[in-house]
Amino acid sequence: MKSLLALSLFILLIAYPQELSAQSNKHTTERSIDNLNRKPSSLRPSGKDIAAKVDAYMNAAVKNDQFSGSILVARGGTAIISKGYRMANYEWNVPNTPQTTFTLASLTKQFTGMAMMQLQEQGWLKVSDKICKYLDNCPTAWQPITIHQLLTHTSGIENFSSLPDWDEEIAVRPTSRVDFVDVFRDLPLEFTPGEKFEYSNSGYYLLGLILERASGQSYEDYLQQNIFKPLGMKNTGLVNPISLQPNRANGYDWSGNYFVHPDYEDLTHAYSNGGVYSTTEDLLRWDKALYGEQLVSKKSLQEIFTSFKGGYGYGWNINEKFGRKNTSHSGSLMGFSTYLSRFPSEQITIIILSNSDRTSATKVANNLAAIVFGEDYDMPKPQLYDLLYTTLQEKGAEAAIQQYRNLKKEQAVEYDFSEDMLNELGYDLMSNQNNQGAIAIFKLAVEMFPESANTYDSLAEGYFENKNYLRSIANYKKSLALDPENKNAERMLEKIKKIGRDGVGTPKK
Numbered sequence: 001m002k003s004l005l006a007l008s009l010f011i012l013l014i015a016y017p018q019e020l021s022a023q024s025n026k027h028t029t030e031r032s033i034d035n036l037n038r039k040p041s042s043l044r045p046s047g048k049d050i051a052a053k054v055d056a057y058m059n060a061a062v063k064n065d066q067f068s069g070s071i072l073v074a075r076g077g078t079a080i081i082s083k084g085y086r087m088a089n090y091e092w093n094v095p096n097t098p099q100t101t102f103t104l105a106s107l108t109k110q111f112t113g114m115a116m117m118q119l120q121e122q123g124w125l126k127v128s129d130k131i132c133k134y135l136d137n138c139p140t141a142w143q144p145i146t147i148h149q150l151l152t153h154t155s156g157i158e159n160f161s162s163l164p165d166w167d168e169e170i171a172v173r174p175t176s177r178v179d180f181v182d183v184f185r186d187l188p189l190e191f192t193p194g195e196k197f198e199y200s201n202s203g204y205y206l207l208g209l210i211l212e213r214a215s216g217q218s219y220e221d222y223l224q225q226n227i228f229k230p231l232g233m234k235n236t237g238l239v240n241p242i243s244l245q246p247n248r249a250n251g252y253d254w255s256g257n258y259f260v261h262p263d264y265e266d267l268t269h270a271y272s273n274g275g276v277y278s279t280t281e282d283l284l285r286w287d288k289a290l291y292g293e294q295l296v297s298k299k300s301l302q303e304i305f306t307s308f309k310g311g312y313g314y315g316w317n318i319n320e321k322f323g324r325k326n327t328s329h330s331g332s333l334m335g336f337s338t339y340l341s342r343f344p345s346e347q348i349t350i351i352i353l354s355n356s357d358r359t360s361a362t363k364v365a366n367n368l369a370a371i372v373f374g375e376d377y378d379m380p381k382p383q384l385y386d387l388l389y390t391t392l393q394e395k396g397a398e399a400a401i402q403q404y405r406n407l408k409k410e411q412a413v414e415y416d417f418s419e420d421m422l423n424e425l426g427y428d429l430m431s432n433q434n435n436q437g438a439i440a441i442f443k444l445a446v447e448m449f450p451e452s453a454n455t456y457d458s459l460a461e462g463y464f465e466n467k468n469y470l471r472s473i474a475n476y477k478k479s480l481a482l483d484p485e486n487k488n489a490e491r492m493l494e495k496i497k498k499i500g501r502d503g504v505g506t507p508k509k
Contacts, residue, residue: 100353435466
């Protein structure tokens, strides 16, 4: 299964913040749990030191081809560092800046959550309402589902971007906004509504349609009039690939070399679930508004930042990092990787907007948070991926695998030997029509990470693409044994069954 460092997901957050009082080290038992593992403020870096260390970290990431984009670190609503790195457009040599606009992907969900609470306060809807009150052609299975369950990913509606034919077929098929619902309307629920948490872009897509029915406005017009304009977010709006968007960054994929991400996806699906664009500066305005009552009441804010199943609120992940409450969200779409992380008790905000799929915005944000709080962090390392890709292209898979083994033995600290790196390399080889090389790398990943369901899932996909259905089945079954919740493996096994072949590409007799 292709790694979804951002897409999938993804999601880390916290409950609505309360100020923590400083207390003596002599009375640890009386202190808030949030304070237990913190370094004393006297040992934390100053704003000047933070800016220098953040810049050094980002320059190392750029040097190792792990970042292209803009970042902002703020304390108390004031930027400590706000800077762009590398290019918004490599063809025209246009640099990234704090004013560059990026597709936010799933960071969009926090605006949708806010809009729902505004509509509730205005009396246009209640989050306890059944969604079929606002949707046409509502299937029977959706009758018990509430708006609250869509907001908290507890509806049971299947995530459209996890469907097995999403990348190759569904995402590239032009459709209208209303007709797009047909992609998932008649699919069975994955679980009884309210029973558990499972991330669903489908649910947040439906929230956009509900917003439009309840407010009488388009999703974009509503956000502009009720959130963006009141906050002075002049460089924020809904992505439209054919309209002029000032300072727009192109999204870039890496597949051995950079290339502009083609418009292969029909962006109808990038809507209330992932269609907003913005800048780091505008997102800081948004962040500051969440400390007051400019948009909604304190009561509604508390509901937005309440942790429900899966540690998720209304468009926010809610958890703890570095012994502190944290609210955050990640996003990933067509060459963009994004992350917004807030530590409300300290009023620390970290915003990462990248236009390179080589970036893990989540990883960057977490390391920058460690710098802010004086905790340990890892500097970006050279990309083993690049070395292996070059060797594989020039000398073949066997030489690349031997190189991996030698470097792991001799320079284990210098490179990233992670499962994700091997997974990314395998999929890039497959996208470049080198299925045999991909299978060799996926087999190495299985050897190195034998307890990972994902490595077997990826190897199974490699065999599937090579029409070796028998081995594909065996590895999907192994993946399911390790992770019984692997829906992708279940779907692919059913897909292979429908193909009606005997495992080596010849029709059954």
